[in-house]
């Protein structure tokens with residue numbers, strides 16, 4: 001089929017998240033991103049396939065390969081500890097609304113490297129303040145966006161799509177990420193609301209052999 005980039009917002013097939021289909025020159029990716037009800041993963045994905053087939057009757061999949069993954073975002077854990085600099089997801093840096101983390105990973109990696117090269121004895125402090133300046137305000141806004149998005153539900157998603165389609169969508173989203181008075185007001189509430197989920201399962205101890213660190217080590221090998 002022709003190239004396409006499509007997404008579905010529907011709690012029945014992607015609870016509080018989204019499903020997407022990307023086709024480029026005959027290669028495609030279809031996924032469902034869930035922020036709740038993880039045990040329904042198989043059912044949600046099957047519903048996603050069904051729905052995209054209805055929307056795009058010419059969709060014909062061959063040589064499918066399944067994949068899966070998880071995202072992780074959290075706040076408040078030092079991104080520099082015991083002489084180590086944590087970047088990307090291991091520093092909790094990821095967009096809390098959509099689970100996007102590539103730009104956070106690249107930018108925080110660059111900021112850490114720059115601090116080490118230029119910061120001298122103040123390198124850790126330089127890294128932490130550059131995160132505060134460049135990434136954390138946007139990430140805090142993304143947590144507030146998640147709180148607001150989760151309140152919408154299927155009817156609200158339709159309204160959200162209609163509204164964003166009436167204007168430049170990038171501009172619409174950019175505005176939602178700008179620091180604002182309302183955002184600053186709602187951030188503590190969002191932090192409290194998600195307090196049980198904003199937990200980093202990894203640890204920053206030297207030579208740690210906890211289950212999480214062992215598993216990540218094995219995955220890496």
Ligand SMILES: Cc1cc2nc3c(=O)[nH]c(=O)nc-3n(C[C@H](O)[C@H](O)[C@H](O)COP(=O)(O)OP(=O)(O)OC[C@H]3O[C@@H](n4cnc5c(N)ncnc54)[C@H](O)[C@@H]3O)c2cc1C
Pocket residue numbers: 031068069070071087088089090094099100101102103105213216217219220
């Ligand atoms: C299905 C899926 C789709 C996504 N789509 C998007 C998207 O469209 N846009 C976007 O911005 N983000 C997307 N993300 C999120 C994005 O991929 C991640 O947030 C980003 O890759 C995080 O980068 P990272 O470098 O922090 O971590 P990772 O990419 O996870 O890299 C960490 C690396 O460290 C290795 N490692 C771990 N422990 C050890 C160890 N002890 N020793 C040595 N190596 C170790 C791991 O094997 C891994 O290779 C997606 C994620 C998933 C799962």
